[in-house]
Amino acid sequence: MTAGWRLHELAQMVGGRVEGDPDRCVRGIATLDVAGPDDLSFLTNVRYRPAAEASRAGAILVGPGVVVEGRDLVVAAEPYLALAELLDRMHPEKPPPAGVSPDARIEASATVGREASVGPFAVVGAGARIGDRVVIGAGAVIGEGSVLGDDTVLKPRVVVYPDTVVGARCLIHAGVVLGGDGFGFATSASTHRKVPQLGRVVVEDDVEIGANTTIDRGTLGETRIGRGTKIDNLVMVAHGAVIGPHGLLAAQTGVSGSTRIGSHVTMAGQSGAAGHLKIGDRVVVAAKSAVFSDVPDRSFVAGIPAVDHRAWKRSLALVKMLPEFRSRLRSLEERLASLEAKAKGEA
């Protein structure tokens, strides 16, 4: 049982300040709807303002300039970032105990780093190199010659095909498949012959990959995920694609073969990009959109095919006006006909 934290301690952890009682003590963090007087809650999205006012939370973490009447507040310049920091401090994760399960099968030529943890029924192939403090979950399969960097965590049932490289401090969720064959076939006389997929997948440092996502190996070269990029569940990254550093690929997104995506790119949920494209730095692709052509840096695109998002919005608005257009056309036709009739009568 933890003794709790005083608000001034928490504010100090996140470089913030307290508005209200700096000595109020909280024991945990909870969402606005379930927090009680012993909890710190948080208001990081204005939508939830009424929930903040109704909450029984003892104190609330907010951004600058946010006031919630009658509450003790911890004010942080970046409240969502502060929340991440406080959750780490107040609810630290406990790693699984180090050691290799007697039920894991590790080829003799593989190397396993210090304090690594390998779960039951995991399989590590010949020549694989597993870094220090790596965690390999139950039933995960690491192909021969693959490399997992220090402090990387693989959840249960991840499959890493041979010769894949994963950097340090990555988090790979259950069911992810790294390094499956790219979808490459040479079609001749109406049948499809497999083009051998001999490349590999490289995942740089500090990448997170969500459950059941698949990243295919390059045909000959690499499929690469840049450092710090975060990928959600059920995402597909095809052979030879390159995702730059610090990207965000939301759930069910697809990136086709050989497409190169710059740094700090966001692809929202269920969006996609066709193959062999160049998508620049700091591009945002709206949810459910499909990119069919190159996209310059710092664009925000939407639609199928994706265009500048303002053009997309304008098109939507104009399509909504079509019933009005139709009646204006009709009215013009009637008025013109009557004018024509009159002109004819006069002639």
Place this chain on the structure above:
Amino acid sequence: MTAGWRLHELAQMVGGRVEGDPDRCVRGIATLDVAGPDDLSFLTNVRYRPAAEASRAGAILVGPGVVVEGRDLVVAAEPYLALAELLDRMHPEKPPPAGVSPDARIEASATVGREASVGPFAVVGAGARIGDRVVIGAGAVIGEGSVLGDDTVLKPRVVVYPDTVVGARCLIHAGVVLGGDGFGFATSASTHRKVPQLGRVVVEDDVEIGANTTIDRGTLGETRIGRGTKIDNLVMVAHGAVIGPHGLLAAQTGVSGSTRIGSHVTMAGQSGAAGHLKIGDRVVVAAKSAVFSDVPDRSFVAGIPAVDHRAWKRSLALVKMLPEFRSRLRSLEERLASLEAKAKGEA
């Protein structure tokens, strides 16, 4: 070898009646195209009427008012429901034998209910509670502290992250991942810091979840699937989403974080909903649509963004009329120009 069933017995099972010979005997149920004289077939979709007429089936299960010339019919008020009932009766599933495989690894502090079946290479973590008659397939991984209710079936290779709660009589298909981390990052100075995902997933009673679907845990609170809801394959339910009871989420659907969906909602295939929305009771979202704003009860929405489906159909029809609009515009311009020329000449 079963002796077969007489049509009057089958009709009684489903509260229906026979039109034709009540003593006709059938030995199984088969689709219209493969059924023979010893089979009962069924006609539950009008599309297949010609197939019914061409079928060699000995008897056909139909709804009220449906006539197929020269056939013995079992007539039920709800024929598709009757089909489900008859399939259960005539082809009962045989559960795997109870018992824990010697190749399963169950932590000492976990509890396993009576007559449960745990397959080879399954792993059950510390403190997990497995109900009576639960079936855990080969290679499934149940995280520590998780709970599986009575009569729930997990097919092979399901992964249940720690502290997940699954109710009674659920059916979870192969490759499903319950409780993976939500996709939550605090972005500061262009890098993404993980927001710890400390909540859980709660799946209520009588839920079915299709192969390779993923349901993420809440950041602090719950992601919840209401009782009786059925989820298809490759569906994504994000952190903090709440799906009400008796919903249907078809394949490849995605529900973003914190969205709350009411009861009896249908989301058709490849549809999606953005985050932090409220979707009311008995809403239907058409296939391939994307919901970007709140939806009131009993709406039927379609499109990207989703709007009332009649408005969506109207827009489609009007867009199809655009070539006509263009020629009407041209004609108006010509006629008007000629009238203007005439007016000028007269002036």
Place this chain on the structure above:
Amino acid sequence: MTAGWRLHELAQMVGGRVEGDPDRCVRGIATLDVAGPDDLSFLTNVRYRPAAEASRAGAILVGPGVVVEGRDLVVAAEPYLALAELLDRMHPEKPPPAGVSPDARIEASATVGREASVGPFAVVGAGARIGDRVVIGAGAVIGEGSVLGDDTVLKPRVVVYPDTVVGARCLIHAGVVLGGDGFGFATSASTHRKVPQLGRVVVEDDVEIGANTTIDRGTLGETRIGRGTKIDNLVMVAHGAVIGPHGLLAAQTGVSGSTRIGSHVTMAGQSGAAGHLKIGDRVVVAAKSAVFSDVPDRSFVAGIPAVDHRAWKRSLALVKMLPEFRSRLRSLEERLASLEAKAKGEA
């Protein structure tokens, strides 16, 4: 260490010819950007012409009529097909050693063919028949009564539900689930009753299926994947669907229940088809499109709902012209009003 291949040898393997030095020796195949003087590279997509000119490759594989100044060329009638052939010859895959892992669990009544390889923690159910030279990866689960044809390869963690039939020379990637229950429920009084899914999945010869794809069993009949069809990652094929021979289903595609797709059909990425449809032979469905009605042979369709792709392009172009239409409407209204005023003044 291989001694390498002379260009005339390679040309002979693919029925091509050399332009330049037929005795030049190469040791491997590499992409244009990383190939060195000892490598053969390839130019099979005109987009990469500048990369070919800048490449350090010793020789380049090209199609007829393609000239790259100052390079030795291997010219083949179908260069992508030739690439597949040369990759197979120059980088042959080495199959895993034959034999059943002592950590696999194979039911006594199952049969395993000659020279088959079964990985650790794989499970083969009662009565299953595994063909000659089949490879079953680590942790794969083969349900009872299933059949795997000769030379078929299952990567790690594939799940094959009972009674599934897979032909010869298939390649099934990690995480695939074959034969899960179809999504069939009879809804009555607002609750959903499961319709037992008693059919099966049949995968014909020479099919490849990508990582984490799911193919559901038929309700009573079959879900069938035709011979030579290639399916990418995260694809969903629903119960009772029939995919004809030699098709290509790109990533994240979905085919709904009972839809019948002809031969040589291509469905591009993230496309979908509704249920109970008939899609003809040699149809192409564009990326991100949704087929909601039957499609005749040899159509190329696009959009949501999918229409002939030329009609789709025309609609897009006309929607882009809507701002112009609006100003033409305004101008017509003003000019007409002025003419009407004049007419009134004259009257």
